[in-house]
């Protein structure tokens with residue numbers, strides 16, 4: 633990896649790969665998503681050592697094994713709190729969290745909501761295959777009602793989580809949906825999320841070709857249409873809310889909503905803008921008075 637004082641040559645997608653090849657099933661939607669991600673990083677010329685990725689647990693989070701960036705493979709549902717801590721301490725890093733729909737919208741849904749209202753400058757990519765892939769095919773929070781799976785042999789009873797509506801109501805400031813079968817479009821959404829200053833959610837329709845035989849590539853392809861060119865205004869929250877309700881014969885992909893708002897860090901005086909806590913001099917701090925209080 634390059635250090636700060638080396639002159640970088642133009643980065644290519646090869647700079648974000650290591651020597652290992654992904655072990656995802658052939659045809660898995662994660663492959664396309666990884667290509668889109670690496671293309672976005674290369675197009676933005678982000679140096680690998682200035683990137684920090686945080687993953688949860690799942691097939692999606694196994695991305696950690698095949699990329700050349702700094703990162704943490706954390707716990708199931710816990711990618712966001714780790715990402716929040718990293719960004720608070722070192723704002724110079726581009727922080728990207730990634731995981732599955734089970735990870736982010738199930739066990740981690742509390743962190744998801746609170747991270748959005750906090751609006752730290754983090755990009756969150758959810759590989760939404762509407763199933764638990766790694767644990768071999770149980771229903772997830774986004775599985776469609778009626779879907780038969782290992783854990784729901786008679787069909788899912790509940791209605792699915794609507795991640796985009798949840799993000800709008802939780803005040804996320806960049807909200808998009810992509811499709812891993814449309815790499816060029818997804819790359820643009822990821823680039824937009826990384827460039828956005830604030831919490832960016834990119835929900836990605838990512839077919840699991842092994843355990844989800846309902847939401848397949850053809851199923852998604854027949855339904856998706858791009859918001860770009862439809863007259864949709866991403867600044868209009870009411871319009872975004874309406875589009876977020878569409879799920880069925882037509883499924884919109886693209887940028888639903890974007891707004892500028894101060895980040896959590898911006899609103900705390902003690903965090904001088906964009907200063908890393910690692911640069912704070914703590915060598916001459918006298919804490920004896922504080923310790924007295926605990927006696």
Ligand SMILES: Cc1ncc(C[n+]2csc(CCOP(=O)(O)OP(=O)(O)O)c2C)c(N)n1
Nearest residue numbers: 689690691692708732733734735764765766
């Ligand atoms: C606290 C905890 N609970 C449960 C598990 C088991 N587990 C591992 S991955 C997973 C779900 C994977 O589904 P998803 O998050 O949608 O990711 P995918 O594998 O589909 O990418 C579960 C339940 C775990 N590792 N940790």
Ligand code: SF4
Nearest residue numbers: 657660691765840841
């Ligand atoms: S089980 Fe599904 S999500 Fe996991 S690697 Fe295979 S196709 Fe992809």
